[in-house]
Amino acid sequence: MKHKSVFTLVAVLIAAIIGATVVIGAYHRKKVEEKKEKELQELKNVLVPLRFREIERSGDKIKAEFYFYSYVEDDIDTSFISDVFEKEKPLNSLTIELEGNELFIDCLRFIERQGGVFKHDVNWVFPYRVFTDSIPPDNGIPLYDAYTSDGFPRIYDAFNLDGETKQRVSEIFSQIKQYGDLAPNSKLRTIISGNAVHDISGNRLRFQVDRWYDLIVHIKKGSIEYLAE
Secondary structure (H helix, E strand, O other), X not given: OHHHHHHHHHHHHHHHHHHHHHHHHHHHHXXXXXXXXXXXXXHHOEEEEEEEEEEEXXXXXXXXXXXXXXXXXXXXXXXXXXXXXXXXXXXXXXXXEEEOOOEEEEEEEEEEOOEOOEOOOEEEEEEEEEEEOOOOHHHOEEOHHHHEEOOEEHHHHHHOOOHHHHHHHHHHHHHHHOHHHOOOOOHHHHHEEEEOOOEOOOOEOOOOOOOOEEEEEEOOOOOEEEEEO
């Protein structure tokens, strides 16, 4: 009888251990899946800081308008993006006339490595300047003042950054704005990179007159591209 009680107790303990293992395993798997889902979602997030279009191209001149936004979406959906910006209020707008036949928009990217206020690497992308096939990049027209307020790049307003993080982004942006005045061998130039963006609707660099284009920033990946509407 005593042996039977011991056997029963051992069986109960084994069952309890197996049950606990199953529960812990299921909990662990759930956490891993949640982490993967979160990472996947973060990779899909995009920022749309700029919309623009050429409104006139005649002879050797291009006239274009630029609208700056702070808008974040989970993914690119061409079916709704135009409707969204009919309702969104821009931070600011510019109309620029330049000599040339092809329009280029230069963006700068700053990679903030993990540590400090950031728990993972962050790619900050900023619309920087406009130039053409006739106007070299160094003589291009700066864009950053159009979306700056008290030293902060308002294209990142949608992230609702806390005070410390917002201050750090302002510091990064301050360095970005110095980029054009830095010597080519400056250490800062080695950690800031330009991005050659393109129109993903057909890999065209020459934009179609009166057609809207959105500048898409893939937040986690740090890549950027134009999406034609």
